Structures are given as structure tokens and as C-alpha cells.
């Protein structure tokens with residue numbers, strides 16, 4: 481007589497059956513029709529074959545999967561929005577704990593808080609929050625996952641007014657390396673709560689975040705596009721970190737894109753595209769213009785689109801970043817650039833390895849700098865600027881070598897100005913620059929790591945080894 485297992489083509493020897501039976505979500509192994517799609521991540525440079533991608537439905541699924549993997553000695557790679565610059569969103573032979581489908585958002589307009597699952601993206605949250613007149617400062621690009629973004633800090637469009645994403649985090653649920661579920665806040669497991677705010681994915685898997693929202697469903701936002709001269713760059717570097725808190729800018733030294741606001745004869749010219757968010761009173765256009773005047777005075781703008789917009793519209797300006805791409809990244813926190821370094825970044829852009837390369841400069845300061853240095857594990861509150869070199873390509877046939885060489889060569893000239901590195905923008909330099917990324921907090925992070933993950937189960941990150 482044929483067994484039931486044989487009649488229904490059930491492989492009773494499949495070690496993942498116990499996982500399938502234990503969770504609500506889906507276990508995607510190589511024989512599953514979704515496997516090819518599920519192993520894809522945002523980076524086209526990552527082409528890995530995990531043992532399984534576990535599409536978790538909730539916290540219990542994550543905890544069960546951690547225990548399952550650990551009992552069998554299988555590596556674990558947590559994934560939320562799949563944008564890892566380190567290439568860790570997919571790992572050969574590991575179990576990818578995929579929280580990309582955990583996209584619940586629960587907004588309480590009275591307390592102005594939101595409970596958000598890790599697969600929620602910046603733009604997922606921005607829309608519903610704006611409907612209540614609220615917003616969370618996250619990152620500059622809509623598709624990035626709250627999970628990975630938050631654990632590194634989260635530096636976004638309203639950072640100078642409301643600080644980093646972690647500065648608005650009230651509590652989180654964490655699945656530990658033992659598969660336990662812990663609630664963390666300044667009152668509960670405060671050491672763990674300190675570490676997950678800037679220490680990366682080293683300490684556990686966060687399955688929900690409770691955030692304080694800001695009353696900024698609407699902002700004045702847009703771009704001011706300026707010619708990329710040394711004087712413009714110098715003026716921007718001097719002003720951006722010193723502006724009033726209501727003005728956050730993220731600037732892109734780049735080839736002017738074929739956007740409707742760029743005059744046709746300027747497309748392709750190297751420009752400084754200053755992305756602007758003004759969070760002051762919506763009807764106080766005079767205050768907004770006073771804050772923007774020093775930027776507008778740097779040169780005759782090629783374009784100026786700043787106007788009152790729903791906050792989610794800011795993500796339209798960075799929509800290119802949501803497409804699958806390869807990126808060669810070098811990043812720094814610092815105070816300023818020497819004149820020769822300003823010349824170097826402009827010259828490097830003129831000789832870019834790809835038309836999509838860019839150098840991103842952010843004015844820090846404001847609310848970021850006012851949070852006490854020891855309140856969170858983010859170590860760069862005193863930086864005036866953040867600069868990131870990005871060699872970008874979209875062709876899957878491109879192996880990225882020329883773009884990596886371009887980024888490394890420019891970096892040699894910029895490195896002397898660096899006194900810190902953003903953990904969310906580290907790449908093949910992660911190991912070497914770990915002390916810079918966790919400047920002054922590494923030993924404390926290592927103690928927390930020893931307490932919550934002594935066997936370094938969570939090591940697909942800018943890895944903090946246990947003390």
C-alpha cells in the first residue's frame with residue numbers, strides 16, 4: 481500500500497519539515513517555486529544561495545526559526561528591507577530570516593506613536609503617518625527597511641530637527657540568540673536597548689519598534705540645484721551643519737539627472753543637488769526663505785523646487801535608489817574638507833566610472849548633536865558633516881571592479897578628513913574600520929554582546945565580538 485507521504489509527494493526526510501510545521505510563515509528552500517525570487521536582494525552584486533529563506537509572519541516565527549537554526553548549527557542571516565551594503569541580506573547555506581513581509585504599522589494619533597514591524601520601509605510608514613499629520617525621520621530613500629536602518633542609527637530628511645531614527649525609538653521587541661523574546665526600553669533591559677540604538681544587528685533580531693512620531697505630515701521640501709564649483713561646496717560645508725534645526729539638507733554631487741526640473745541643456749552637468757527639508761511652521765515662508773537664503777546665495781540655482789509638500793513626496797527625489805543596483809561605498813564622519821579635497825571630489829565626479837556615481841554630503845549637528853554621547857551606541861554625534869562616496873551601477877553584467885577602483889582611489893584622498901564611519905554604509909572596509917564605526921563605544925558594545933550573544937550567532941553585520 482502507498483504511504484500517505486508518497487501519495488502526496490511529501491519528503492519525510494526533509495529537515496525543514498519541522499520548521500514548516502512550527503511557523504505561520506513560509507519556508508522557501510531551493511525546491512520551492514519562489515526560491516529564485518526570494519534569494520534576490522537589492523544589491524545586484526550579491527548572488528547567493530541560502531539553505532532556506534524563511535518568510536516570517538511575526539515575532540514567534542522569528543524566535544522559532546532562531547531556535548531551529550541553532551539546534552542544527554545552521555548560520556542565521558536576518559533580513560528586513562534587503563538593502564545591506566555589506567551584502568548580508570543573503571548568505572550561502574544560511575537560513576535567511578526574512579522579515580520583508582512583516583510590514584504591520586499601528587499608529588496611535590493621540591500619543592503620536594507608531595508600532596512598526598521591521599519589514600516596513602520608510603515610504604510604507606510615511607504615507608499612513610502623513611494621513612495623521614505625522615512623520616518619522618528615517619533615511620533618504622523610500623525602500624530601505626526600518627529594521628536595518630534603525631539598528632545603525634537612521635540619518636534622514638528631518639535629522640537636524642528630530643535627531644536620528646533611534647532618537648525617536650521608545651521601545652522594541654528583540655528575539656535573542658537563544659530564541660527568547662524580550663521587551664526593551666530605557667526601563668527594560670536598558671543595556672540592550674542602548675546597544676540596539678546604533679550598534680547594528682549584533683544583539684538580536686528586532687521584530688517591532690515603537691517610535692515617537694513628529695507633527696510633520698507636511699514639510700517644505702524639494703531640491704536646490706547649484707553648479708558644482710569649489711566655492712559652492714565650501715559654502716555648503718560651512719553652512720549646512722550650522723543652519724537652524726528646522727533645516728535638514730542632504731546633498732548629492734552628481735551628474736544632473738534628466739528630471740523635469742532640470743533644464744535640458746544642463747542635464748549631465750556635474751551639480752550639487754541640495755535636497756532640502758524645512759520642518760518649521762508651514763505658513764512661515766519667510767522663516768523658511770531666511771534659512772534657505774545662504775544656500776540660494778551660493779550661486780544662481782539651476783533649479784529650485786522647494787515648496788510645501790506632504791513629507792512622503794521627499795522620497796520621489798530619491799526613487800532611483802530603490803532600483804536594484806550595485807554600489808561601491810566609502811563613508812566618513814568629519815568636520816570639514818580641505819580645499820584640495822573639495823577639488824578632488826569635483827575632479828573625481830568629472831572622471832566618474834559611471835554616470836550614476838555620486839558623492840553625498842550631509843550637514844549634521846542640530847538635534848543629532850544634542851543627544852548625550854552615552855545615551856545610545858551611535859558614536860558620531862559631534863560630527864559636523866557626513867560624506868559618502870558612491871560608485872553605482874545598474875548593469876547586472878558589470879562586475880563593479882571599475883566603480884570599486886574609482887571609490888577607493890577617491891577615498892585615499894578623503895580618508896585623512898575622516899574621524900568616524902557610519903555602520904550602515906560600511907562594506908569590505910568593515911573589519912578594518914570597526915574601531916572608527918564604534919568610536920569610544922566598542923568596549924561597552926562588546927560587554928553587552930557577551931551578555932546577550934556570547935557565541936556571536938549574529939555576526940552578519942559590522943561585527944562586534946563578545947568580550
Ligand SMILES: Cc1cc2nc3c(=O)[nH]c(=O)nc-3n(C[C@H](O)[C@H](O)[C@H](O)COP(=O)(O)OP(=O)(O)OC[C@H]3O[C@@H](n4cnc5c(N)ncnc54)[C@H](O)[C@@H]3O)c2cc1C
Pocket residue numbers: 522558559560561562563564565568569579598618619620621623624625626627628629630631632633634635636680681682684685686687801802904905940941
Ligand atoms: C539606496 C540606499 C539609501 C540609503 N539611505 C540611507 C539614509 O539616508 N540613511 C541611513 O541611515 N541609511 C541609509 N542607507 C543604509 C541603510 O540604512 C542600510 O543599508 C540598512 O542596513 C538597510 O536596512 P534593510 O533592512 O533595508 O537591509 P537588510 O539587508 O535587510 O538588513 C541589513 C542588516 O541589518 C541588520 N538587520 C536587518 N533587520 C534587522 C532586524 N530586524 N533586527 C536586527 N538587525 C537587523 C542585519 O545585520 C542585516 O544584515 C541606505 C541604503 C541604500 C541601499
